Amino acid sequence: MDATSKSSFSRPQFESLLKRRFFFTESFEIYRTAPNFQGDNRGLYDYGPPGCALQANIVGEWRSHFVIEENIMELDCTAITPADVLKTSGHVDKFADYMCRDPAKGEFLRADHLVKGVLETRLEGHAKAVAGQAKFTKLDSTVAQEFESILAQLDNYGGPELGELIEMYDIRNPNGNGKVLPPVPFNLMFQSTIGPSAAAPIYLRPETAQGQFLNFQKLLEFRRGAMPFASACIGKSYRNEISPRSGLLRVREFLMAEIEHFVDPDTSKSHERFSEVADVQLPLLDRDTQLSGRTDVRLLSIGEAVHGEIKTGKSPVDNETLGYFLVRIYLYLLKIGADPARVRFRQHLDNEMAHYASDCWDAELLTSYGWIECVGCADRSAYDLTVHAKHTGSPLNVEVTRTVPVEVDAWQADLEKKVLGPRFKKDAKKIEAAVAALDQVTLANLADELARKAIITVPTEPLATGESSVELSADICSIQKVKRIEHTRKYTPNVIEPSFGIGRILYSVLEHVYWHRPDDVARGVLSLPILVAPTKVLIAPLSNNATLQPITKKLAARLRRLRIANDVDSSSTSIGKRYARNDELGTPLGVTVDFDTVQNGSLTLRERDSMAQVRASEDEIIQAICSLVEGRET
């Protein structure tokens, strides 16, 4: 199935297959219908045996493709996170979605989803009315254009703007048509407390990144001071989505795999291995194209995308490091089964980015739900390391010896300690620390202020006075420009962050590899690459005749010893039905044990997609299976 023949895809049929074969299921499903259930299990999913094996294989290949191939340092950090950490990172204040309450129904609706859903419905109605269907409403043509334009850049609207749209276009809850209250921000983090005293607030992490940032200094030391380097973390993250729908695509607990690539901002433009990938062509949709109202993808080599297009001279991708990762992400997605015709890289619009990002490209996969963000590749600049270092007073930076020392002009603040101690007593140390932490730009401004007013205000940690700042007069504080010889250079690295939503990738790939035999829509097939297929080999004795059992068992044990996941199906259903079941499970190979096997030891090997069969000796068949599983043959 290619991107243009989407109409042949039936989501109900597809979902029925996934449910029937237990790829995943709603968590706590039997509680949903239990008497007096007060819970909310929406957005929570369990993976069944094939889903779980597929996920493990996708993660395993991620480790090979990124951690081993790029020599990344993997960490495993906790999901429980002290509130202070996420306050500093900005998540407590800014990691929120806007929601509207419908007082009549007592329902909470995510504001952007509400606007999107209602405007799309009106446009669909309009299209049907234009096509002559009487019971639909035609829109004024300027209104229809407005709606199109709003939808094209919906991610660019904040809460107040969404509120204005809701007011202006009288957007109501589709369930009951009730008016909704104006959008209010809802923080998406799950909150709890740790320890018996209940005094210590925590959140469940909404991303794995913060744990990696806080370990920066230890990672640098582990890498013996060598830059650039990358860390990675694979683990569950948690977002208390307002009203999750769309199955695995919007869930409240999900597996992420995140890389934090730390670079010297002075040399971040280049990447050591960029030349290896410069010719790879990527399907790109940049910011300018979107702002001009278009969504068409251009195929461009990453070399041109970074170093300037031959035609226009434009460089939509900022630097080699970002470009290198986009290619590596692309190759990974194709390897695990994504359809190249349904992959694109879309650059974020300005208002769409997370609070910490200065640029972001998403790898999006086309599904029956539209284009889905599966991998975000953000430039977080030095934001996180800077805020944590500032808050904790612990360094999160790199210090390198200069080959040639340099003389620099620098602002320097000095405190008159003889006055400071007696005047501020216990607070004196905090004030010293606050002054020492001032950066060059702030010092320059304060020097100016001090010269003009003979008094300055410096922010501090909370003092005995209850204040979080202190006034320092010229008798206690002086600021002047001094010459300094710097033998070392200190810098806070920039961070490029490729962040993978494993569940979204898994679901989208399943849509991409799903098709059905031409003769029968009910005979679904999942053409998963053998690399990630949950089970590699089905072993099927032709009948349940006792003579076939020992051979079957021996064969299964032999494959297990080779660590090749296999499944024996000795049930009495026809061999065709057993193969059909395994086509739905995505099992690429089938081995049949029959009466010839008893006679001469030969086996039949069947390939899932072509249904081609070959007959050979057990050793030859095992040899072929190993070659296929290890990717030496196709």
Next chain:
Amino acid sequence: MDATSKSSFSRPQFESLLKRRFFFTESFEIYRTAPNFQGDNRGLYDYGPPGCALQANIVGEWRSHFVIEENIMELDCTAITPADVLKTSGHVDKFADYMCRDPAKGEFLRADHLVKGVLETRLEGHAKAVAGQAKFTKLDSTVAQEFESILAQLDNYGGPELGELIEMYDIRNPNGNGKVLPPVPFNLMFQSTIGPSAAAPIYLRPETAQGQFLNFQKLLEFRRGAMPFASACIGKSYRNEISPRSGLLRVREFLMAEIEHFVDPDTSKSHERFSEVADVQLPLLDRDTQLSGRTDVRLLSIGEAVHGEIKTGKSPVDNETLGYFLVRIYLYLLKIGADPARVRFRQHLDNEMAHYASDCWDAELLTSYGWIECVGCADRSAYDLTVHAKHTGSPLNVEVTRTVPVEVDAWQADLEKKVLGPRFKKDAKKIEAAVAALDQVTLANLADELARKAIITVPTEPLATGESSVELSADICSIQKVKRIEHTRKYTPNVIEPSFGIGRILYSVLEHVYWHRPDDVARGVLSLPILVAPTKVLIAPLSNNATLQPITKKLAARLRRLRIANDVDSSSTSIGKRYARNDELGTPLGVTVDFDTVQNGSLTLRERDSMAQVRASEDEIIQAICSLVEGRET
């Protein structure tokens, strides 16, 4: 190092190695010392690159050894769990530890740890006093005996008994010697809410098991109805420990790997593959031995342990299924590096077991903290499936066709629907459901009561009246014994649960494989099996001469393509220091690139434990590395 030479083990030296090589670290360490930090990060640890790789390899081998070898169905269930589920499972009411508050210090102490610590300190003081050290206190000899006896069965005491001990022996907070308040239960689950309305309470799971139980019916269907079968889940669980200490051994967020093996209670005594392991000898410490005050381990073949000891006829291990798993656990632990002299299987005492368990054997590893429970192997009987099925009204059981139908006497309750409907209106359906759910024993009792009093009380879901039970008089309800032909047999399976604490295993194994070169205590070595070693091969160019770089790079790339984790150390430190660093990281193999390599392509391969070196061609060296990594050679 064997169990008897523990004195040569220096924990500070060992911990310094783990910290220096970033196996793991306190999470959010830089926040711990940040100004005004209000959090509590105790019991939270991040794994650094070698710890994380070791963990991934331990988990990978777990998947091979259990999931693939035993054909177990792996699930991935959510950690977020609706409160209703854990109320039903008994965790909300019973999953608690007892704690004492010291009002003077504002500290919370775990009651059993308090008693243990204080009594052990007094006994140590006693021993020193007996040995003639003047500043220690001698105890009365009966008191010393009492203390010994209390400590031997401490796990057998509940909260009130611990309170009595604290009172009787005037046990106080060692920090400040303040009196503590009586023990109160503290539930160990982290609590939060889900969804925007804050109305839906959730807990973070304290074990992965519940998600597996709730999926029982889907698993049975996936296995096409065939029993017995097992499921497994690998994932993080959460316990809000009162006052965690002992590093990785008592943490608040931890990785578990749990198997739930479901068996027909009528045939659970036997296991299909038991004969394969019957002769394996296990170090056992059974309940009777412990209750007689001894802790000596006996080596016993699992065949004897299950089917009766030749000498005594006793069978300390209840059945083949349990015995089979004990052996498989034992083999797994040895494979990943546990020292057989420091492994034992200890049976739980009656009061020590979790509320759901009817028998339990722990695999314990001996560490510098004493014997540590690393794997629990509990018989949960049909407890969990029964309570969830009863609460939800959804079946969690197996129905098999009888080969020969049987006639059975059964109690049957009939309701007079013509009276029921008008009298109870909306509640009628709930009453019908409640009566239909009554089991045979209850029905027999109610039949008797109905005959005597002409009225019975039946528990129900909450009714419109606000009551959770209803009175049914003889005019509306009759109960009699009827003969029934049963063509099928319905049963709720028993569950055997091997439950692995991955962090505890990882830490204990690290202690087991740690030693130092005879000549130098500072030269630590971690003799991790190659199977689980974080990095398999160190590649070390002899010097940073430019001619060695391309060969080094090519070699690293070749190993990466074979998916063999390797690390290049081109630093200018001596080759000896680079090997010493990798001995501490547990890297089993080292390849040196030198000027002979430039000349003739030969490389040197070094083995970590013996420090033996061989020289051969690149192809031969790669061949040897592959054989070793795949376990074909040692």
